[in-house]
Amino acid sequence: MSRRLKSGRLSLAAILAVSFLWLLFPIGAFADESSGIIMSTPFPSVVADKGKQLTFPIEIVNKGQVWQQLDLQIADGGASWGAALIDRGLQVRKVILAPGKSQSVDFQAKPPTEAQAQSYEFRVQAVGQSGGVLSQLQLDVTLQDKVTKGLEMTSQYPSLSGQVGNAFSYNVNVTNNADQDRDVNLSATAPQGWQVNFKPAYDTKLVSTIRVKTASTQGVDIEVTPPQRTEPGEYNVTIQATSGTDRTQVALKAVVNGTSKLAVSTPSGDLSAKATVDSVSKVAITVRNTGTAPLQRVSFSSSKPDQWEVTFDPATIDELPAGQAKEVGVLLKPSSKALAGDYMVTVTASAQQGSNQSASDSKDLRVMVDTPTVWGWVAVAIIVVVLGGLAGLIGRLSRR
Numbered sequence: 001m002s003r004r005l006k007s008g009r010l011s012l013a014a015i016l017a018v019s020f021l022w023l024l025f026p027i028g029a030f031a032d033e034s035s036g037i038i039m040s041t042p043f044p045s046v047v048a049d050k051g052k053q054l055t056f057p058i059e060i061v062n063k064g065q066v067w068q069q070l071d072l073q074i075a076d077g078g079a080s081w082g083a084a085l086i087d088r089g090l091q092v093r094k095v096i097l098a099p100g101k102s103q104s105v106d107f108q109a110k111p112p113t114e115a116q117a118q119s120y121e122f123r124v125q126a127v128g129q130s131g132g133v134l135s136q137l138q139l140d141v142t143l144q145d146k147v148t149k150g151l152e153m154t155s156q157y158p159s160l161s162g163q164v165g166n167a168f169s170y171n172v173n174v175t176n177n178a179d180q181d182r183d184v185n186l187s188a189t190a191p192q193g194w195q196v197n198f199k200p201a202y203d204t205k206l207v208s209t210i211r212v213k214t215a216s217t218q219g220v221d222i223e224v225t226p227p228q229r230t231e232p233g234e235y236n237v238t239i240q241a242t243s244g245t246d247r248t249q250v251a252l253k254a255v256v257n258g259t260s261k262l263a264v265s266t267p268s269g270d271l272s273a274k275a276t277v278d279s280v281s282k283v284a285i286t287v288r289n290t291g292t293a294p295l296q297r298v299s300f301s302s303s304k305p306d307q308w309e310v311t312f313d314p315a316t317i318d319e320l321p322a323g324q325a326k327e328v329g330v331l332l333k334p335s336s337k338a339l340a341g342d343y344m345v346t347v348t349a350s351a352q353q354g355s356n357q358s359a360s361d362s363k364d365l366r367v368m369v370d371t372p373t374v375w376g377w378v379a380v381a382i383i384v385v386v387l388g389g390l391a392g393l394i395g396r397l398s399r400r
Contacts, residue, residue, distance in 0.1 A: 035064060035068070035128065035134035035135065036062055036063040036064025036065070036068075036099075037060065037061070037062055037063075037064065037068060037070065037097075037126050037128075037134040037135040038060070038061045038063060038135055039058060039059070039060050039061075039124065039126055039135045039136065039137040040058070040059055040061075040137065041056050041057060041058050041059070041107075041137060041139070042057070043056070044056070044137065044138065044139055044140060045139075045140040045141075045142075046140075046141060046142070047141075047142045047143075047144060048111075048141060048142070048143060048144070049143070049144060050111055050115060050117065050143050050144065050145060051110075051111060051113070051245075052110075052111070053108065053109075053110045053179070054107075054108065054109050054110065054111075054141060055106050055107070055108050055179075056106065056107040056108075056139055057104060057106055057107075058085070058104065058105050058106070058107055058124065058137060059102055059103075059104050060072075060095060060097065060102060060103050060104070060105070060126060060135070061097075061101075061102040062097035062098065062099055062100065062101055062102070063100070064099060065099050066099060067096065067097070067098055067099065068096070068097050068128065068134070069094065069095075069096045069128075069129055070094065070095050070096075070097070070126040070127065070128065070134065071093065071094055071126070071127040071128075072085050072092060072093060072094065072095060072105070072124065072125070072126060072127075073124070073125045073127060074107075074122060074123070074124055074125075075123040075124070075125050075136070076121055076122055076123040077120055077121060077122040077123075080112045080115075081109040081110060081111060081112060081115075081120075082109060082110055083107065083108070083109035083122060084107075084108055084109075085105045085106070085107055085108075085124070086105065086106045086107075086108050087104070087105045087106065092105050095126075107122070107124060107139060109122070109141075111141075111143055115143055116143070117143050117144055117145045118142070118143060119140060119141070119142045119143075120140070120141045120142075120143070121138065121139070121140055121141075122138070122139040122140075122141070123136055123137070123138050123139070124136065124137045124139065125137075150176070150177055150178045150182075150243070150244075150245075150246035151174065151175070151176065151177070151178075151182075151184065151241055151242075151243055151246045151247065151248040152174070152175040152177065152248055153172055153173065153174050153175070153239065153241050153248045153249065153250045154172065154173050154175075154250060155170055155171065155172045155173070155250050155252065156171070157170065157171070158170070158250065158251060158252050158253060159252070159253040159254075159255065160252075160253070160254060160255065161254075161255035161256075161257055162254070162255075162256065162257065163256075163257055163258075163259055164226065164228065164229075164230050164232070164256055164257070164258060164259055164292050165226070165228050165230075167223050167224065167225040168223070168224040168225075168226075168252075168254045169221065169222070169223055169224075170221075170222040170223075170224065170252055171201065171219060171220070171221055171222070172219070172220050172222060172239060172250055173217050173218070173219055173220075174210065174212055174217065174218050174219075174220060174241050175212075175216070175217045176212040176213065176214055176215065176216055176217075176218075176243075177215065178214060178243075178246070179214055180214050181211065181212070181213045181214055182211075182212055182214075182243040182244070183209055183210075183211055183212075183243060184209065184210050184211075184212050184218075184241050184242070184243045185208065185209050185241070185242045185243065186198045186207070186208055186209065186210065186220065186239070186240070186241055187208070187239075187240045187242075188222075188224075188237060188238065188239050188240070189237070189238040189240070190224065190235075190237045190238075191226075191235050191236075191237075193226075193227040193230075194224060194225065194226050194227065194235070194237070195224070195225045196222065196223070196224050196225075196237065196239075197222070197223045197225075198210075198220055198221070198222055199220070199221040199222075199223070200218065200219070200220060200221070201218070201219030201220060201221055202219075222239060222252070224237055224252070224254055226254065226256055229292075230256050231256070231258075231292070232256050232257055232258035232292060232293050233255075233256055234253060234254070234255050234256075235253070235254045235255075235256060236251060236252070236253055236254075237251075237252040237253070237254060238250075238251055238252070239252060257293065258291055258292040258293020258294075258322065259291040259292050259293065260291045260293060260295065260351070260352075260358060260359035261289070261290040261291035261359055262287065262288070262289060262290065262291070262295065262298075262349055262350075262351055262359040262360060262361045263287075263288045263290050263361050264285055264286070264287055264288075264347065264348075264349050264361045264362065264363045265285065265286050265288070265363065266283070266284060266285055266286060267284055267286055267327065271363060271364065271365055271366060272365070272366045272367075272368065273330075273332065273365055273366070273367050273368070274367070274368050274369075274370065275332045275333075275334050275343075275367050275368070275369050275370075276334070276369070276370050276371070277334050277335070277336060277338050277369060277370070277371055278333075278334070278336045279333065280309075280331050280332065280333045281331070281332045281333070282329050282330070282331055282332075283329070283330045283332060283365065284327055284328070284329055284330070285327070285328050285329075285330055285347060285363070286325050286326070286327055286328075287317065287320065287325060287326050287327075287328055287349045288324070288325035289320045289321065289322050289323060289324055289325070289351075290323075291322055291359060292322050293322055294319055294320065294321045294322055295319065295320045295351035295352065295359060296318065296319050296351065296352050297316060297317075297318065297351060297352055298316060298317035298318075298320055298349055298350070298351040299315070299316050299349070299350055299351070300312040300315065300316070300328065300347065300348065300349055300350075301347075301348045301350070302330075302345060302346060302347050302348065303345070303346040303348075304345050304346075305334075305335065305338070305343050305344075305345075306335065307335035307336075307337065308332070308333065308334055308335055308338075308343075308345070309331075309332075309333040310330065310331065310332055310333075310345060310347075311330075311331045312328055312329065312330060312331070312347075313328065313329040313331060314328065317351075320351065328349075330345075330347055330365070332345065332367060334367075334369050338369050339369070339371075340369055340370055340371050341368075341369060342366055342367070342368050342369075343366075343367045343368075343369055344364055344365070344366060344367070345364070345365045345367050346362055346363070346364050346365070347362065347363055347365060348360060348361070348362040349361055349362075
């Protein structure tokens with residue numbers, strides 16, 4: 001009975017001892033029990049994208065009773081990965097630990113470009129002064145083909161429209177997905193003669209580089225100005241953002257609409273004309289498209305005195321290209337009751353550019369109206385008859 005009790009006590013003590021050792025040496029930590037040196041990392045096995053910088057934080061603890069001077073070595077792998085143990089920017093090769101103290105270092109490595117998508121193993125060792133390995137830590141890395149984009153750039157409104165000579169204002173967001181703050185260079189590919197400027201959001205300074213914190217997004221205002229004589233149409237502008245080997249871009253579109261302008265004049269510039277009562281007189285006017293877009297359906301109208309007739313030849317112009325002019329005849333027929341003198345006739349040309357924009361121009365014509373020649377001779381004859389009658393009357397009275 002006493003032997004069974006004693007055996008049970010020993011079994012319980014063994015279980016407690018194993019449990020204590022399990023807590024003392026967690027997963028990811030490997031040590032020589034006699035040295036008291038323990039190396040550990042929170043995540044000893046990770047999956048990473050090809051080309052991504054890897055960092056494992058490692059803690060080295062001296063749980064022994066004596067000081068320890070340790071040589072830190074990367075035993076397996078690491079040659080082509082540039083693996084190293086780093087602390088505050090310096091490469092660490094040795095560490096001295098007092099009893100009960102610890103020290104942290106970072107295991108850093110970057111997969112070479114030729115690395116395949118598979119699993120890789122690294123082993124970090126702490127070697128004592130006698131040359132024996134006092135503790136070691138295995139790190140496992142599995143590379144995958146998918147490469148996480150270090151930079152991203154998006155625009156909520158990548159396509160804008162405006163008039164010739166006006167600037168197009170865009171806003172893009174630059175996102176830094178890397179694990180460190182980065183300087184991002186901005187550039188643009190635009191048609192020849194176009195000007196592209198960058199400003200940080202809510203700022204007025206022109207920049208070509210912005211600072212974006214890790215896992216953050218920075219807004220950028222982009223002002224794109226086409227030349228004054230840009231032809232109407234659609235134009236593409238590509239914005240690039242680069243930082244190190246990471247590169248991203250966003251495509252912007254500028255739809256340039258032509259301006260609608262129309263000018264009415266005469267070939268000589270003289271805005272006066274002559275007309276005769278009850279006859280048709282023709283006056284030439286010039287209609288010119290002074291805008292940058294073709295005009296469609298140019299029509300004509302007039303403001304005239306009562307009972308006058310004003311018509312146009314041709315009555316409409318189907319299309320008038322930018323920069324071109326066309327001569328139009330204005331046919332004037334004064335009222336039969338019109339008296340000789342000056343009258344005002346206003347002619348107006350109206351047109352459309354596209355589906356909704358319009359242009360128009362008006363000019364006042366000073367029309368000098370003459371009575372017909374036959375009525376002039378009749379008036380002369382009447383005057384002669386009246387004068388002859390008066391002369392005869394005077395002669396008869398003088399004889400008496």
